Amino acid sequence: MERNVRNASHQNREFADKGESIKMMKTIKVLAAAALVGGTGAIFAGCNSSASILPHKLVATSGESTVPLYPDEQTYLKVSHSAQEGGITGVAGNVQKSFVAKQINNQTPVKILSSDSNGSEVEITQGAMKGQAGFVAAQNVD
Numbered sequence: 001m002e003r004n005v006r007n008a009s010h011q012n013r014e015f016a017d018k019g020e021s022i023k024m025m026k027t028i029k030v031l032a033a034a035a036l037v038g039g040t041g042a043i044f045a046g047c048n049s050s051a052s053i054l055p056h057k058l059v060a061t062s063g064e065s066t067v068p069l070y071p072d073e074q075t076y077l078k079v080s081h082s083a084q085e086g087g088i089t090g091v092a093g094n095v096q097k098s099f100v101a102k103q104i105n106n107q108t109p110v111k112i113l114s115s116d117s118n119g120s121e122v123e124i125t126q127g128a129m130k131g132q133a134g135f136v137a138a139q140n141v142d
Contacts, residue, residue, distance in 0.1 A: 042060045056122070060106035066100035067108070069134040072120060075100055076135045104129060104136075112141065 058067040070076040079097045110122040113133065120141045123133040 025041045037055045055125075055138055056110050056112055057060075057142050058104055058106065058110055058136060061139055065106050066103035067106065067136055068097060069104045069122075069124075069132070069136055070101045071134055073116075073121070073135045076119065076137065079136070102129075102132070102134065110136075110141070114142075 034113050058069075070079070079100055083097060104124065105127070108124055108129070109126045111125050113121040113123055115121070115138075118140065119135055119137040121133065121135050122141065124130055
């Protein structure tokens, strides 16, 4: 009978050890999953953080001190094509540019909302015009 008690005691210890091992493995799996989820979240948060994105600025060209900010890309295309035609149409295009486009100071910080081969839709992030959005030519964004 003493032998049976010893065997039962030994078996209980084995079951207890196995139970502890299973609990420990579950804990390790849960911790590993939490670390993976937390790490992934931190990576995505870092990618979307404005601190990790390089700031963009408007850049004046051809000795200018301002950059034209058009209401939208279609207006930019229409005015720039008129200005390039030369003659009276070109002069009219340049005059139209001064009425349609707002002149924004060189080096004004902006956030790029969208971009294509013609330029970028931007939002001004600092200064008196903060929050103003519009379209600028590709050569005018850094």
